[in-house]
Amino acid sequence: MSTLIASAATLDGAFDSIPVIDIANTSTPEQRAALAHEIRNASINVGFFYITGHGIPQGTINSLFSVMEAYFSLPLETKMKLYHKEVGSSFKGYAPALDSNIDPANSGDCHEGFEAGWEELIPKENDKKRANDGAMAGANVWPSEPAGFREAYLNYYHAAVGVGRLLFRLFALALDLPETYFDDKTKNSAAIMRTVHYPPQSGLVSDGYVGIGAHSDFECFTILWQQPGIQALQVLNSKKQWIDATPIPGTLVVNIGDQLARWTNDIFSSNVHRATNRSGVDRYSVPLFFGTDYHVPIEPMPSCVSANRPSRYEPITAGDYLQMRLREMYYRPAPPS
Ligand SMILES: O=C(O)CCC(=O)C(=O)O
Numbered sequence: 001m002s003t004l005i006a007s008a009a010t011l012d013g014a015f016d017s018i019p020v021i022d023i024a025n026t027s028t029p030e031q032r033a034a035l036a037h038e039i040r041n042a043s044i045n046v047g048f049f050y051i052t053g054h055g056i057p058q059g060t061i062n063s064l065f066s067v068m069e070a071y072f073s074l075p076l077e078t079k080m081k082l083y084h085k086e087v088g089s090s091f092k093g094y095a096p097a098l099d100s101n102i103d104p105a106n107s108g109d110c111h112e113g114f115e116a117g118w119e120e121l122i123p124k125e126n127d128k129k130r131a132n133d134g135a136m137a138g139a140n141v142w143p144s145e146p147a148g149f150r151e152a153y154l155n156y157y158h159a160a161v162g163v164g165r166l167l168f169r170l171f172a173l174a175l176d177l178p179e180t181y182f183d184d185k186t187k188n189s190a191a192i193m194r195t196v197h198y199p200p201q202s203g204l205v206s207d208g209y210v211g212i213g214a215h216s217d218f219e220c221f222t223i224l225w226q227q228p229g230i231q232a233l234q235v236l237n238s239k240k241q242w243i244d245a246t247p248i249p250g251t252l253v254v255n256i257g258d259q260l261a262r263w264t265n266d267i268f269s270s271n272v273h274r275a276t277n278r279s280g281v282d283r284y285s286v287p288l289f290f291g292t293d294y295h296v297p298i299e300p301m302p303s304c305v306s307a308n309r310p311s312r313y314e315p316i317t318a319g320d321y322l323q324m325r326l327r328e329m330y331y332r333p334a335p336p337s
Pocket residue numbers: 196212217224226232233273274275285286287
């Protein structure tokens with residue numbers, strides 16, 4: 001493979017589709033090297049790829065889908081009992097429609113979400129993971145209905161975290177690093193998951209009110225389940241065209257976030273995307289935002305810095321960076337209408 005810097009120099013970013021990568025076979029070093037090569041190309045040129053062969057059982061996905069549908073159908077006042085700005089810590093809990101505004105040019109995001117971080121299904125005493133959350137510390141809060149919400153949520157969560165761990169190894173290889181490079185940086189990985197409901201938007205939809213405004217994600221990478229059959233997610237290419245990330249049954253979408261863009265001095269592309277549900281029916285999605293431990297400083301790696309490509313970012317810890325971005329999103333005043 002050519003060096004990372006040389007690969008980035010040939011980039012034009014004018015993709016018109018999003019690659020699909022099958023991660024089912026990772027048992028031999030050769031298989032992992034081949035996958036890393038595909039992931040590297042996708043991360044540099046598109047910043048997005050679908051994965052098949054992720055191994056999360058369909059039953060686990062179906063169970064999560066059914067409890068999240070039931071949860072979001074509850075009356076607003078029931079859901080607001082867990083409003084994250086009142087009861088949660090570090091943004092965990094329920095967020096109603098228009099609570100966040102991810103794109104400063106917009107007036108608010110037309111979706112509601114429920115967010116939780118790491119927690120064992122069977123609580124452990126002295127859970128080290130919990131104690132090490134630093135800037136993002138704080139326990140999850142759980143709704144009392146529907147029954148089985150927490151279990152279904154955490155079952156999917158842990159399966160998706162397993163996929164995230166595998167991807168970190170493949171990303172390390174994709175960056176010409178030993179595959180264990182991130183292991184000591186991901187002992188208590190940031191892993192925040194949201195279940196999201198996009199009510200249908202119909203009629204003339206103002207650009208100011210989209211499901212989720214144009215943004216790039218904050219952590220290292222995101223693993224997104226999106227509801228099959230409903231087109232909503234779009235990714236911006238370098239020609240400023242919005243490319244549909246059409247749901248492909250059986251896949252998850254993986255996209256590079258701003259922390260991995262920082263690690264790689266923008267050689268991996270943390271691409272801008274947005275989603276609006278114009279399907280006429282409800283849409284659900286489940287992003288898991290995955291990153292390093294919160295105390296880990298993020299700064300461009302030596303292999304991504306050269307005289308012609310000087311470092312673009314000052315070091316900042318993962319937790320401080322995430323707090324800053326989440327505050328901006330949830331406490332941004334809407335522009336005057
Ligand atoms: O719902 C989607 O398809 C995308 C969600 C997203 O981009 C996000 O939550 O960061």
